[in-house]
Amino acid sequence: xxxxRRTTENDGSPNRRRGWxxxxxxxxxxxxxxxxxxxxWSATGTGSATIQATTVNGLVVSSITTPLNDLYPGKTDxxxxxVTNGNVYAVQLTALTAVSVTSSDAVNCPASNIxxxxxxxxxxxxxxxxxxxxxxxxxxxNGSATGTLTNLVTMSTGAPVLCAGKTFTVALSFSGTQQ
Numbered sequence: 001x002x003x004x005r006r007t008t009e010n011d012g013s014p015n016r017r018r019g020w021x022x023x024x025x026x027x028x029x030x031x032x033x034x035x036x037x038x039x040x041w042s043a044t045g046t047g048s049a050t051i052q053a054t055t056v057n058g059l060v061v062s063s064i065t066t067p068l069n070d071l072y073p074g075k076t077d078x079x080x081x082x083v084t085n086g087n088v089y090a091v092q093l094t095a096l097t098a099v100s101v102t103s104s105d106a107v108n109c110p111a112s113n114i115x116x117x118x119x120x121x122x123x124x125x126x127x128x129x130x131x132x133x134x135x136x137x138x139x140x141x142n143g144s145a146t147g148t149l150t151n152l153v154t155m156s157t158g159a160p161v162l163c164a165g166k167t168f169t170v171a172l173s174f175s176g177t178q179q
Contacts, residue, residue, distance in 0.1 A: 057086035061172050064146050076154040079170055082146045085138040090179035093136045095129030098173035109163035113156045129175055
């Protein structure tokens with residue numbers, strides 16, 4: 001019996017070729033599976049989307065409650081107000097931009113019997129309005145806040161007795177900024 005010595009050289013034997021063939025087939029199968037997997041799971045696309053700016057809603061200014069009934073000739077009084085904000089964002093009021101007075105009885109007690117604080121009256125005519133107000137932040141989404149205009153109205157000392165029990169409506173306009 002003759003013993004053969006094994007060498008590490010490629011001797012061209014079928015077992016050796018089969019090993020290389022199997023290794024090559026494994027590599028090729030791996031590449032193909034990876035390529036198919038990539039092709040199956042990847043995708044690209046282009047297009048566009050749109051967005052629109054919200055609309056701006058006006059603020060609603062109203063009385064806090066029923067009118068105070070403590071105004072008389074010569075008396076100066078505060079004016080309370082409520083602001084409702086229909087915007088989706090908060091607004092901070094920073095200036096009074098217009099103020100006017102009407103009377104519930106313009107014949108017997110005209111609005112001229114009510115005067116507005118001089119600084120406010122002068123300020124509303126200035127660019128930016130009267131900034132003597134305390135800034136008021138009004139929350140969005142129909143939120144509301146209340147404020148007071150200190151010493152805003154005075155009833156004239158010459159107001160007739162027919163002014164007793166009359167209501168004076170003070171229309172207010174404010175400006176402010178988004179918060």
